[in-house]
Amino acid sequence: MFDRPLNLKDSSETAMHDESRQGEALIIERPKQYTGRKLYIESYGCAMNFADSEIVASLMLDMGFETTAQYKEADVIFINTCSIRDNAEQRVRNRLREFSAAKKKRPGMTIGVLGCMAERLKSKFLEEEKLVDIVIGPDSYRDLPNLLSQADEGIRAVNVLLSREETYADISPVRLNSNGISAFVSIMRGCDNMCSFCVVPFTRGRERSRDPESIVREAKELFEEGYREVTLLGQNVDSYKWEDRLNFAGLLQLVAQIDPLLRVRFSTSHPKDITDEVLHTMNKYDNICNHIHLPVQSGNSRVLELMNRTYTREWYIERIDTIRRLIPDCSISTDVIIGFCTETEEEHQDTLSMMDYVKYDFAYMYTYSERPGTLAAKRFEDDIPEDVKTRRFNEILKMQQACSLNRLEQHIGKTHRVLIDGFSKKSDKDLAGKTEHNITVVFPANGNNKPGDYVNVEIVRCTPATLIGQIIN
Ligand code: SAM
Ligand code: SF4
Numbered sequence: 001m002f003d004r005p006l007n008l009k010d011s012s013e014t015a016m017h018d019e020s021r022q023g024e025a026l027i028i029e030r031p032k033q034y035t036g037r038k039l040y041i042e043s044y045g046c047a048m049n050f051a052d053s054e055i056v057a058s059l060m061l062d063m064g065f066e067t068t069a070q071y072k073e074a075d076v077i078f079i080n081t082c083s084i085r086d087n088a089e090q091r092v093r094n095r096l097r098e099f100s101a102a103k104k105k106r107p108g109m110t111i112g113v114l115g116c117m118a119e120r121l122k123s124k125f126l127e128e129e130k131l132v133d134i135v136i137g138p139d140s141y142r143d144l145p146n147l148l149s150q151a152d153e154g155i156r157a158v159n160v161l162l163s164r165e166e167t168y169a170d171i172s173p174v175r176l177n178s179n180g181i182s183a184f185v186s187i188m189r190g191c192d193n194m195c196s197f198c199v200v201p202f203t204r205g206r207e208r209s210r211d212p213e214s215i216v217r218e219a220k221e222l223f224e225e226g227y228r229e230v231t232l233l234g235q236n237v238d239s240y241k242w243e244d245r246l247n248f249a250g251l252l253q254l255v256a257q258i259d260p261l262l263r264v265r266f267s268t269s270h271p272k273d274i275t276d277e278v279l280h281t282m283n284k285y286d287n288i289c290n291h292i293h294l295p296v297q298s299g300n301s302r303v304l305e306l307m308n309r310t311y312t313r314e315w316y317i318e319r320i321d322t323i324r325r326l327i328p329d330c331s332i333s334t335d336v337i338i339g340f341c342t343e344t345e346e347e348h349q350d351t352l353s354m355m356d357y358v359k360y361d362f363a364y365m366y367t368y369s370e371r372p373g374t375l376a377a378k379r380f381e382d383d384i385p386e387d388v389k390t391r392r393f394n395e396i397l398k399m400q401q402a403c404s405l406n407r408l409e410q411h412i413g414k415t416h417r418v419l420i421d422g423f424s425k426k427s428d429k430d431l432a433g434k435t436e437h438n439i440t441v442v443f444p445a446n447g448n449n450k451p452g453d454y455v456n457v458e459i460v461r462c463t464p465a466t467l468i469g470q471i472i473n
């Protein structure tokens with residue numbers, strides 16, 4: 001969601017200057033059918049969905065749209081949706097109700113549903129939500145001009161074709177709601193794993209990797225514009241592969257070599273695929289951040305098998321031990337699903353004991369939500385009662401909260417290199433930034449430093465989620 005007007009680069013403007021540089025007598029401007037019309041775009045779900053919204057914004061600006069932070073004054077409202085859990089979809093439906101009310105007052109308005117929920121529900125969306133005009137899946141954004149002109153003619157339009165090739169490699173994303181310091185760079189799309197609980201393979205289609213040249217070019221341009229951190233995004237970055245000649249470790253190295261001042265992060269790693277080569281590459285480059293997000297989902301091998309995660313508890317522990325051995329100062333975070341089909345009390349205890357073993361710096365914890373069409377929905381009964389799921393969730397949450405605090409306390413007395421990314425939310429006398437472990441640090445501004453600078457900060461204390469420190473020379 002955007003809470004302030006967006007500062008957007010007009011890409012057709014750049015194209016125009018390029019043409020004039022070539023000495024053409026005649027400057028040909030692309031027709032901008034929608035000049036002066038306003039777009040409001042709101043995004044839900046994972047970082048990849050937010051990155052997609054930046055591609056959509058780029059395509060829309062090319063058509064002449066400008067963006068607004070006020071949906072009530074928009075000509076087009078786009079909601080980029082997530083289907084991962086039922087509550088994610090409910091949130092979107094509630095929001096659509098508010099947009100529909102706005103459309104009744106402004107009948108010329110077009111409402112478009114984008115992303116995973118559009119892909120999952122397809123034309124059913126138009127039947128269920130009467131005021132939606134456009135339904136567009138994640139691989140069809142290039143078809144926006146066509147769909148918008150159909151909507152202008154009063155035709156409700158759908159394009160949910162999935163592609164085996166589309167990576168939007170040539171489109172320069174318009175950075176939305178950016179702090180100007182950190183940006184996401186998509187390196188692949190889709191997912192070929194079939195985790196039984198997961199809707200993503202159905203909403204995002206087959207896995208495909210993006211041309212490395214376009215990835216490096218985008219990261220370089222970001223650096224030249226003043227960005228100091230890129231996060232390489234994919235559902236399973238370790239299976240990145242370009243024409244059998246470049247794997248993820250190779251790509252990581254290419255991006256790390258752009259400039260030592262550009263921090264590189266990546267997400268998400270799959271425990272079955274993360275290689276020692278990636279860990280060695282992380283060690284080789286100081287600017288690759290020592291942080292790995294390694295979703296465990298469950299600490300029990302039988303449950304992992306039902307989830308079709310294709311690794312066991314022992315395999316996962318071996319990967320953790322190897323990370324700790326090769327990169328002792330690596331922070332590790334995870335995702336956990338609580339109350340998956342048939343999970344027993346002992347199996348839940350196995351997840352708790354796994355968390356106790358790994359001592360995650362951070363965890364995203366979810367109760368299992370059955371998703372229509374997934375393997376688990378077809379094969380297993382969602383048989384853990386809600387009150388049991390909630391109780392198990394609270395046990396896991398309590399353990400993780402204690403662990404996160406304990407991990408933060410271990411930083412007290414240490415000095416960390418912090419990339420400043422803005423001011424503290426509580427006071428503009430304090431700056432805020434991140435350590436390479438992805439921990440937020442707040443410290444008094446000294447008048448000499450600004451967002452984008454690196455400073456050494458001595459950690460003096462912590463709150464449950466933040467380190468507090470002071471700059472040292
Ligand atoms: N690709 C990543 C991986 O393999 O770990 C994660 C992708 S998913 C967008 C993010 C997280 O949502 C998953 O790791 C999982 O913990 C959670 N998740 C996915 N499906 C779920 C479901 N049906 N119910 C509850 N949580 C779910
Ligand atoms: Fe979903 Fe599994 Fe793919 Fe992650 S790896 S997106 S959890 S199917």
Ligand code: F3S
Nearest residue numbers: 045046082083084116
């Ligand atoms: Fe949600 Fe789709 Fe991402 S289901 S988590 S927005 S890939």
